[in-house]
Amino acid sequence: MLEIQNLHVAIEGKEILKGINLKVNTGEVHAIMGPNGSGKSTLASVLAGREEFEVTEGSVKYMGENLLELAPEDRARKGIFLGFQYPVEIPGVSMVNFMKTALNEKRKFNGLEPISASDFLKLMREKKEIVEIASSLTNRSVNEGFSGGEKKKNEIFQMALLEPRLSILDETDSGLDIDALRIVANGVNKLRNKENAIIVITHYQRLLEYIIPDHVHVLYKGKIVRSSGKELALELEEKGYDWLKEEAETQ
């Protein structure tokens, strides 16, 4: 589904990603871990199409297509979803209007008629249950006045509604208490299926106790320094990142 080859990315002349190689197949869940500043969020932003980042080398193929040529909205319409580390507050834009517009733009892209008001409300109700999000939240402006936990739940709610093919969840666990973490993780697990793929970006192993990955990668100084199965996460939890850092430095 996704194939990243030798990806180099810079912002304001400073190179952040220095040759990433990653292949994600349909039905897989990949975890990307790594210390602060290793480039995890940059990778997520580049995949979603954030324009401040400059791709200096390499390629990204999504469903056989050159992803880097697509505008952010076209990536989303083709099934890419970014769960933001810091969801943006947009006062004055209601959640309902936002999600309805987003869904209809995607439907239009796929040659479908706009969803009817009643079908949309039904769909909202259904998806709200997945992340146990309060009805009152969807009546408000996008993320405005939401707590940290509510914002993250809201990201998964949007994911549930838009049914993406490839989801990139950027530190969805940060700022969550243990109950909210469980709810969010359960939500993601409900949405996980054979047709889609998920990249989970996280600092901690904790989230991966709930969302069991097929592959774990460690990103350090803009490169993937280790890839392995889910057991790598446990090893990191036990030993920290230092041994991998040392290994990387000596190479």
Add this chain to the structure above:
Amino acid sequence: MTTLELQEELSTLYTANADRIAGGTGKLVNEFRPRAFEDFKRLGIPTKKNEDYRYTDLMSYLQGDYSYEIAPAKISVSLEDLFHCDIPELNTHIVLVLNGFYYSHNEIEPLPKGVIISSFAEASIKYPELVNKHYAQYADTSLDSLAALNTLFAQDGIFMYIPKNVQIKKPIQIINIGFSLNNLRVTRRNLIVAEEGSGSSILVCDHTLCKKSFITNSLTEIYIGKGAHMEYLRMQNENGNSSQISNTFVHQEASSTFTSNTISLHGGLIRNNIFAKLSGEGATNNTYGIFFCDDQQHVATFTHIHHASPNCQSDQLFKGILDGQATGAFNGKILVDKYAVKTLAYQRNNNILLSKTARMNTKPQLEIYNDDVKCSHGATVGQLDTDGLFYLRSRGIGYNEARHLMMYAFANEVMSKITLDPLKERMNDMVEKRLRGELSRCENCNIHQF
């Protein structure tokens, strides 16, 4: 042309027609003319050297080849036929004003006893005791030369009277229409008197029905009696060749509430001066507005909220969205007198520039002469939030639609202050159309088709 030459031209125009100008109005209205003339001659046309007009280059808009109508021009078609506005479906009483002259009015249901809606000229003769008590009492011609000019040329406009304790349920809609075969200078003078305990809502729409250029000098005095409340909405939607200088003077008695919302959708030059005097204790003034401008348009708002009594509160919120080479200005003044203790006064001005060439100047001005007040002000000029735009786009919403949503949301804070639901809905539609570049034409209205 210099400001002096323009001043001379207007003075000559007055002198040559003084008798005819004074022909239709009451004695008292005419008695104010000599003083207004003196004030106009003394003050001259404001230039950018005048602090209050620093960001508005009036001269570039006010000169040119313009006719002036001393008597209302006869038009061969009925204005009611020409102008089909969608808003009447909202059940409003309609008053039509053509080139500054009262044209007709149509009550959707019988108005309560004692309510007067009429031509200003007629009222100044027919109801001298009502008009004389308020006319030129709130508009100070000694300070603003355009107010002086208006008082000098004042012939007609609307007079409205709402007696004590009368509640008018349905909004009264005043539709000012510019329609002419020649470029035209227009003077419009309105007086609205809302007596003690009354309640009303007024919607004023400014339109041009042709591509001719209009320079309108409009002045409205509004008296709000003790405990009375009024919602006053304005929608300015004129063609890009036209200029409007609009002075609104509001006088509020104790415990009264006056809320205005000025929505400036379109026009070449729009200059709105809003003066409010909180004269009686416990009065509330809310002054809101939003403007949209592009091309070479200029929209300037000047507010002057005068707290002259204790325990009054005022709230100002003005927003602007500027594109192209448009320029805008906001100058918001709050004046708190020595004895106006326990004053609450707030002011905020937020602006978005959509292009690199648009310009906005904003200046809060607070003059406070006692310690027992709570005042705040804030002003911003910025771009659309790029993080917000990316967030929307990352969900599949296209760039243009995302921008549109953000702008609409920005405007919504002002629009949501409108309390009359049907009007709010309709106004929101107009804003939506304006933002989509459809130039805010109501469905059945002929504006901009000419």
